[in-house]
Amino acid sequence: DAGITQSPRHKVTETGTPVTLRCHQTENHRYMYWYRQDPGHGLRLIHYSYGVKDTDKGEVSDGYSVSRSKTEDFLLTLESATSSQTSVYFCASKFGGRANEKLFFGSGTQLSVL
């Protein structure tokens, strides 16, 4: 997975609790992305970052926040988890900003909100 590590790999939590997922990359990639993957919806972009402290919203950002204090780390926080946020979360990264540039994905975090 091209030096992209997601942690934890699995998490079970309760409704209303905050949850933070971590993405760590060793490729010195400038751009990083958080996606969620759900049956019937495919991959949907939550938030992305185009540099340290530079982030922006994606298609499904409500209920999520992100932070990027270092090039290698991109954190996704569910401020108050809901059952609708049960999903598989993928982090991705790439070096540059071109539209056709290859995205490298992590192995995902399976999150269950009970």
Added chain:
Amino acid sequence: QKEVEQDPGPLSVPEGAIVSLNCTYSNSAFQYFMWYRQYSRKGPELLMYTYSSGNKEDGRFTAQVDKSSKYISLFIRDSQPSDSATYLCAMNTQGGSEKLVFGKGTKLTVNP
């Protein structure tokens, strides 16, 4: 109409078969067309990339884009059990990857 439509399958074929996977799209501004392969419990990995119309071949894999019909295809020749995975099409305009739109994926099983 969704921007990108992809039949989720599942598709089951015998080893050695030719596999055809397809996506249709509605946004005529899409110029970059990609196929990602995703094994179970793994993240997607880029398999093929095509710019605008035409064909691209890489080993047993051929990607085709028909912009006039807004239709893209991925062909797998001499399919192998190791090709069993979910295949996601993805498309982009001139924008950055935040504009990348994925299909829902087609699950393929190649039976030995």
